[in-house]
Amino acid sequence: MDYKEKRKKIIEQKQNKELLEMDEAITGFLQSRKLKNLTENTHDFYFQTLSKFKEFLAENDVSRPIDVITEDVYEFIQRRLDIGNKASTVNKYIRGLRAFFNHLHSSGYLNENPMEPIDKLVEEKRINRTLSREQVxxxxxxxxxxxxxxxxxxxxxxVLLDTGIRLEEALTFRVHDVYWKERVIQIYGKGRTERVVPFSETLALRLREYQEMRGEQEHDIFFVNAEGQPLRRRYVQEQISDYGKMANIKGVRVSCHSLRYTFARNYLMNGGDIVSLMSIMGHKTLEMVKLYAEMYQPDISMQHTKYSPVNSILND
Known part of the structure; x- marks a missing residue:
């Protein structure tokens, strides 16, 4: 289809927006997201979110975006809560639906946006327990x-414990992303944002050992399996959980998230500041790292008592 034909089709769709079905609307939306160079994970997130919403609408005999009203969205939100989804999970659905309907509204397919009155749910802000030194x-x-x-x-x-990077980031950084002299890794995070993450001399030695053991491979991904292919996300998640059981770790769910939080806690306890922590961990705002500081305040207070300059000077 050439440009003129495509343009003609778009105009016809706008003129006949009542004919647009959910399947076609979802396909068009996902194509528009591809133009924004989103990651595969983000594309899958939108697809899964909209597929579940489409199934819900079908139960209520709604098949066209133009027929969706705000009450439908509220009912969908309630359905997700009723089946046990947490507020944080439901907020992800809300985010996906908002992007979808904003696209349809701005493209002229909807006169009114059903998401306009919808607010995010209030989330309970908490951080999972972290591993102790002995557990690590x-x-x-x-x-x-x-x-x-x-x-x-x-x-x-x-790598997870020394850098605090996310699982997806650890799975996808490449051999040429490691800068040995500067001891930093170039990380491509959420939304394809870039940042550099420092690592310790101890980790540098182990990374070098693994790289020699790894040898030359077809893929430039740093961590590969025996066949030289990138590690699968689910495989690594299950493996880390299994190691936690082998280590007989109790009271903490051993996961990539808990290792990330363990990094944050120890970084702050050892004198790190929240601004540099935000940069290292790839947070866009201080909100999350402030939460780290609040959650780990007793530990930080103990460190202050131990290393207080005034205590040291006056008690000598």
Missing amino acids: VALLDAPDRGTIAGFRAYVFLL
Whole structure:
């Protein structure tokens, strides 16, 4: 289809917006997102969100976006809550639907946007428990470092604990993203944002060892499996959980998230500031790192008592 034909079709759609079905609307929306160079994960998020909403609408005999009213969205939100979704999860649905209907409204397919009166749900702000020093040691002892797979898992755990990067970021950084002299990794985070994350000398040694063990591969992804292919997200999640069980860690759900929080807690306890922590962890605002500081305040207060200059000077 050439440009003129495509343009003609768009005009016809606007003139006949009452004919636009959900399937066609979703397809058009997803195509528009591709032009924004969104990640595959973000594309999948929109697809899953809109598919669930479409199924819900079908139960109520609604098949066209023009027939959707605000009450339909409220009912969908209530349905998600009724089946046990947390407020944070429901807010993701709201975010996806808002992007979808904003697109339809701005493109001329809707006279009114059903999402306009919809607000986000209030979320309970909390951070999961973190691993103690003893638990971290036990976790790192779990992989069999005598095997390539075990040593790779050990180094992967070190990366999460030493840098605080997200699982997806650890799975996708490449060999050329590691700058050995500066000891930083170029990370491509959410929404394809870029940042550099420092790492320790200890991790540098282990990364070097793994890279030598890894050898030349077809993929430039740093962490690869025995076939030289990128590691799968689910495989790594299950593996980390299994290592937590092997280490007999109790009271903490061992996951990529808990390791990220463990990094944040220890960074603050060891004298790190929230501004640099925000940069390292890839947060766009201070809100989340302020929450870290509030949650770990007792630990930070203990550190202050231990290292207080006044206590040190006057009690000598």
